[in-house]
Amino acid sequence: MARTHEFTFSGNPDVDFEIRATIGQAFSGAADIGEVLAAVQGVGDKDHEGWFRAWLGLGDRIAAQGEKSASSGHSVSAASAFLRAASYYATALNAAAALPSDDELLPTFRTHRAAWDRWVDLVDLDIERIEIPYQDTSMPGYLFRAPRAAAASRPLLVVANGSDGALTSLWSSAVHGALRRGYDALVFDGPGQQSMLFERGVPFRPDWEAVLTPVLDFVLERPGVDADRVAVYGISQAGYWVPRALAFEHRFAAAIVDPGVVDVSTSWTDHLPSNMKKLLSQGDDEKFDRDMAMGAKFSHELAYTWQFRARPYGTTGYAETMRAVLQYTVEKVAGQITTPLLITDPEHEQFWRGQSERLAALTPGVSTLVRFTEEEGADFHVQPLARALTEQRMFDWLDERLDR
Template structure:
């Protein structure tokens, strides 16, 4: 039997990881494994247009099923299909990263969000659309209330996204599990994320406490929220957002980084040749930009991916982008964290290898490191095929810290 890090759904590592991530959402109803595998079957490793079209077409097909069920007043079936369609459109949005043009980005994102909103309207849950005050604008969000009658205040889990995740991913990674355990949950688009980036052109910022503090203020002002039992969860690059905020915002009762990220920039700098890093370190930005531009001419795929990944940082030029990304580190502030912090640590982490352990070493009195292994089927970034196991471990830990 092939080991999980040897078995591939696709010979392209990016395609393979997206397939793993999407079918892992079947656990929460946001995917159906068979329709996913059928949709991507036979797509070549470099067929980026075919890859995008497969996910877009799958989303369109499942959306049509959802519309038909809704028209026939089959509410449960319609809600299920709208959620799956939203998930497939979200994968299509990420697939735009490798296309020569971003013309498909905004229309596809809007299909994703429209399907999500149809699910919100139809699913048998109490969900409120909210606008969270943030500087001179608001952050769009959704407040989920745990089902069933409840006497008194409830714990709340604030769920933070990563660099390019969608709301469907947050539903699968944390919200559905929180609701089943009696937690309310709050999700939102922060600066540089989803609607804030695609529709408002608001970029990332490294000082994420400036985002999570107003989100927490909003949450604490909601009725029936137990102010002593508000927790925080962050997935993927939010493994940086969460500890960065915790270094300055100490009102959370507990937090989870899935996984831990100490220095975001390593996923960028590790691909730079030594001579290019030397130019950057010496401040020779013009030479750096010239050499990067020359290199991009020989790899259209790399140029497309760079454009997509650099966009959330709101920068112009290659050196400018790298200098922005280098600010995203918690090395100098992690020692200020006092909030109990669970850090997931998957074997074969491919984006920030070793950084969960580094974050734990920087926060010895506050953190708990939890390993996930290939033998459990729980390897790779954010354990895509082991979300049930991840949910069990993180909520068991959270329950023990938030229990009255």
């Protein structure tokens, strides 16, 4: 019997993972597997333009279905279509980020967010658009209130995004499950993420306590929130953001990271040849930049991947970017975490292998490590084809931590 790591939708690992991540959202209604597989069929493994157009076209087609249903008064069908369209536009946005030109980035992001907002307005849920005060600006987000929640105060889950995810992925990874279990939920764009990056030009920052503390302050001022039962969930690179913040912000009742990330930079440095690592350690930035530029000139894949991953850091040169990324580590501060912490640990983790175990070792008094396996169909980064199982395990743990 073929194992999940042996079966692929594409010979390109990045393309394969995008397909897995998108169809994994079918569990929460944010994708329909057949229409996804039909749309990407025949797109070449290295056809970046074709990959982008396939997802953009699928989003356009499903959004048009949503408009037709809405104009005929079929709000349930319309909401379903716009949620799926938003998901497909989000995948198109990731594809656009790897194109040679940035011309498609902002229009695609705005198309994605417009579809998401159409869903927000049509779906039978209590959702409030919010602006969270942050330094001299604000962070946009959405506050979801649990359906049929009669209690005067309710638990709330803050959902933190990774490096490039869209709001539709947060719906699927945590908000959908939270609402079904009587939690309110809050999602937002932090520095370097989505609207903060594409529309406001605000890059990543390593000290995420400066981000999550204002979010928590905002949450605690909202009516109906049980201040003793506010938890936080972080997916993908938020497996770093959340532990970093928890080392300094101790008011969260519990936290989940999916997976754990101790050192963000290893997903970059593990792919560098030893001579390039030596140049970095010696501080020879000029030669490092020269050699990287030469490599990108002869490898479109390298150029596109670098462009996609470096953009949120707000840096310019290759060495400057690497030195920025090297700051994203919790190795020295993880011991300060006092919040109960659930850490997912998927088999065949392809970006931060072994780091969930490392984070658990650094936080032995507060952490619980939960493994996900190939045999369960739950391997690979953030268990893309096992979100129902992930939801079950993390919310069962969270219910118990919050004595629900």
